[in-house]
Amino acid sequence: xxxxxxxxxxxxxxxxxxxxxxxxxxxxxxxxxxxxxxxxxxxxxxxxxxxxxxxxxxxxxxxxxxxxxxxxxxxxxxxxxxxxxxxxxxxxxxxxxxxxxxxxxxxxxxxxxxxxxxxxxxxxxxxxxxxxxxxxxxxxxxxxxxxxxxxxxxxxxxxxxxxxxxxxxxxxxxxxxxxxxxxxxxxxxxxxxxxxxxxxxxxxxxxxxxxxxxxxxxxxxxxxxxxxxxxxxxxxxxxxxxxxxxxxxxxxxxxxxxxxxxxxxxxxxxxxxxxxxxxxxxxxxxxxxxxxxxxxxxxxxxxxxxxxxxxxxxxxxxxxxxxxxxxxxxxxxxxxxxxxxx
Amino acid sequence: xxxxxxxxxxxxxxxxxxxxxxxxxxxxxxxxxxxxxxxxxxxxxxxxxxxxxxxxxxxxxxxxxxxxxxxxxxxxxxxxxxxxxxxxxxxxxxxxxxxxxxxxxxxxxxxxxxxxxxxxxxxxxxxxxxxxxxxxxxxxxxxxxxxxxxxxxxxxxxxxxxxxxxxxxxxxxxxxxxxxxxxxxxxxxxxxxxxxxxxxxxxxxxxxxxxxxxxxxxxxxxxxxxxxxxxxxxxxxxxxxxxxxxxxxxxxxxxxxxxxxxxxxxxxxxxxxxxxxxxxxxxxxxxxxxxxxxxxxxxxxxxxxxxxxxxxxxxxxxxxxxxxxxxxxxxxxxxxxxxxxx
Numbered sequence: 001x002x003x004x005x006x007x008x009x010x011x012x013x014x015x016x017x018x019x020x021x022x023x024x025x026x027x028x029x030x031x032x033x034x035x036x037x038x039x040x041x042x043x044x045x046x047x048x049x050x051x052x053x054x055x056x057x058x059x060x061x062x063x064x065x066x067x068x069x070x071x072x073x074x075x076x077x078x079x080x081x082x083x084x085x086x087x088x089x090x091x092x093x094x095x096x097x098x099x100x101x102x103x104x105x106x107x108x109x110x111x112x113x114x115x116x117x118x119x120x121x122x123x124x125x126x127x128x129x130x131x132x133x134x135x136x137x138x139x140x141x142x143x144x145x146x147x148x149x150x151x152x153x154x155x156x157x158x159x160x161x162x163x164x165x166x167x168x169x170x171x172x173x174x175x176x177x178x179x180x181x182x183x184x185x186x187x188x189x190x191x192x193x194x195x196x197x198x199x200x201x202x203x204x205x206x207x208x209x210x211x212x213x214x215x216x217x218x219x220x221x222x223x224x225x226x227x228x229x230x231x232x233x234x235x236x237x238x239x240x241x242x243x244x245x246x247x248x249x250x251x252x253x254x255x256x257x258x259x260x261x262x263x264x265x266x267x268x269x270x271x272x273x274x275x276x277x278x279x280x281x282x283x284x285x286x287x288x289x290x291x292x293x294x295x296x297x298x299x300x301x302x303x304x305x306x307x308x309x310x311x312x313x314x315x316x317x318x319x320x321x322x323x324x325x326x327x328x329x330x331x332x333x334x335x336x337x338x339x340x341x342x
Numbered sequence: 343x344x345x346x347x348x349x350x351x352x353x354x355x356x357x358x359x360x361x362x363x364x365x366x367x368x369x370x371x372x373x374x375x376x377x378x379x380x381x382x383x384x385x386x387x388x389x390x391x392x393x394x395x396x397x398x399x400x401x402x403x404x405x406x407x408x409x410x411x412x413x414x415x416x417x418x419x420x421x422x423x424x425x426x427x428x429x430x431x432x433x434x435x436x437x438x439x440x441x442x443x444x445x446x447x448x449x450x451x452x453x454x455x456x457x458x459x460x461x462x463x464x465x466x467x468x469x470x471x472x473x474x475x476x477x478x479x480x481x482x483x484x485x486x487x488x489x490x491x492x493x494x495x496x497x498x499x500x501x502x503x504x505x506x507x508x509x510x511x512x513x514x515x516x517x518x519x520x521x522x523x524x525x526x527x528x529x530x531x532x533x534x535x536x537x538x539x540x541x542x543x544x545x546x547x548x549x550x551x552x553x554x555x556x557x558x559x560x561x562x563x564x565x566x567x568x569x570x571x572x573x574x575x576x577x578x579x580x581x582x583x584x585x586x587x588x589x590x591x592x593x594x595x596x597x598x599x600x601x602x603x604x605x606x607x608x609x610x611x612x613x614x615x616x617x618x619x620x621x622x623x624x625x626x627x628x629x630x631x632x633x634x635x636x637x638x639x640x641x642x643x644x645x646x647x648x649x650x651x652x653x654x655x656x657x658x659x660x661x662x663x664x665x666x667x668x669x670x671x672x673x674x675x676x677x678x679x680x681x682x683x684x
Contacts, residue, residue, distance in 0.1 A: 052438055137481060
């Protein structure tokens with residue numbers, strides 16, 4: 001076998017790759033209601049559906065153990081896994097954890113990882129019900145697979161957004177991205193220093209957003225209590241621009257979002273300025289926000305604004321209008337998946 | 343953080359590690375019927391249960407891409423994942439796949455991997471319903487998580503074996519282990535040769551058992567049709583000795599198995615002799631057989647023998663008697679998890 005000849009993965013992009021790999025798949029079980037293409041697969045249970053999702057984190061790509069405390073890593077891994085269930089408007093119930101364990105990982109390190117996972121499980125009412133451990137030649141690997149449930153008519157897909165719907169997000173964006181940049185900067189600056197004292201003062205919020213993102217189960221609960229049903233929803237993991245395009249692709253619609261309505265935390269702007277990064281780019285393309293983005297009918301405007309829980313950043317348009325960011329002076333910029341061009 | 347100080351994982355062993363990590367876990371959902379400690383977690387669906395399991399394979403530990411064709415690897419990964427559902431007497435229905443992809447993996451390589459996964463899914467009537475891809479710094483990583491269903495009273499746990507029950511296995515053992523040894527030998531022998539021609543003639547069966555193990559869904563179907571309900575069951579992945587001990591631990595019983603009844607294929611014995619390996623050690627401790635081992639009441643003896651589908655290798659005893667291998671001359675040898683002492 002020769003793996004060195006052939007097409008590089010990068011030439012397809014992640015979405016192209018997933019499309020290529022999943023398009024050939026046949027579904028054989030009548031219980032499979034929805035396979036690839038949303039935050040979770042949807043499986044028929046009669047009145048209810050089962051939601052099923054999996055998420056892998058690899059050392060050196062998704063986390064750096066030189067500054068990522070294992071307790072937080074365990075917490076974050078669970079939040080990421082569970083968020084895909086929440087993004088379908090489901091109740092997460094159980095997770096299983098597969099670990100690839102490298103030689104440098106000690107029993108105490110795994111204890112810390114599990115402590116973090118258990119803390120997240122407790123907060124989210126989720127049970128860790130099993131797993132698998134194998135050795136890993138290089139680096140820690142964590143795969144969390146989660147199941148949850150929803151009544152059949154409660155499930156929210158990416159594909160339900162309609163023209164005029166309002167686009168809502170559950171918190172400010174770009175903070176996790178700047179938190180990562182801060183950690184990377186301090187690691188670079190202090191790499192040859194014997195007793196490093198990283199400078200995080202004033203930016204603690206950014207670290208928390210990167211190292212310990214919170215799942216927004218509470219927002220979904222309030223929406224349900226208020227009788228507000230999102231028409232579409234997605235986990236904001238790849239960045240607002242990319243994830244909004246996913247909603248628009250699945251719903252065959254366009255969108256207009258307004259730059260001055262995109263919430264950006266003060267610490268995010270301050271650090272971005274220090275580091276000569278455009279805070280809007282951090283908010284649009286940074287990724288790892290792990291907030292929810294959803295759409296609701298325009299008729300819900302007053303009700304959703306009154307909750308004070310979400311920011312309304314724009315609205316859904318017809319497909320031909322594309323996905324557009326509107327600047328304060330009224331200019332429209334077409335949003336691409338990973339960048340935006342004027 | 344310092345991961346280099348502390349207790350080495352190896353000091354606990356895999357089972358000690360899993361015990362340590364899972365004993366602290368609390369279960370909060372009434373739907374969680376059985377968490378860690380069996381082939382799959384068991385989740386309440388009303389009349390039915392959902393079975394949930396996860397399995398990780400890492401390059402360099404679980405497979406060597408220099409001789410493991412990706413098509414077979416995809417096939418094997420699915421069989422391994424699905425086997426854990428079968429070992430609970432469940433019907434596997436859906437899987438999700440998380441991949442960690444290293445730089446050397448091409449699009450064509452992933453196509454081959456997916457082709458193998460799809461072939462296994464087709465044979466087993468399973469749907470691949472979603473997944474996750476991430477980059478990997480070092481080597482390919484595959485996590486398969488599987489769900490399946492069973493009627494509540496159909497589930498077979500490890501813990502149901504009773505004194506006098508017969509111990510059955512679905513095929514000969516040690517073949518996959520010798521297949522792996524053959525592949526490793528040819529790799530060593532041919533490593534500096536420009537146009538290597540590995541010598542596999544006469545041992546093709548061993549390669550197939552290692553590279554493309556078959557799930558034994560057919561045997562479970564026949565048992566169900568014949569009204570034979572196993573009292574306990576496990577996937578033979580760690581080796582007969584270790585897996586039989588798992589049954590005995592969970593069922594609080596002992597076992598006597600008879601050396602001359604353990605089926606060993608002719609090719610297994612021949613290669614073992616060539617390579618100065620005791621074929622009985624290969625059968626007892628080799629692992630990766632991916633056959634099913636189950637127990638049935640003694641009253642089923644005639645019926646199960648008449649099927650001609652399984653080998654009866656011994657019977658369950660009281661716990662005090664321990665787990666014992668009986669040699670042809672009647673000597674009893676206590677079986678340890680990974681080795682056996684005279």
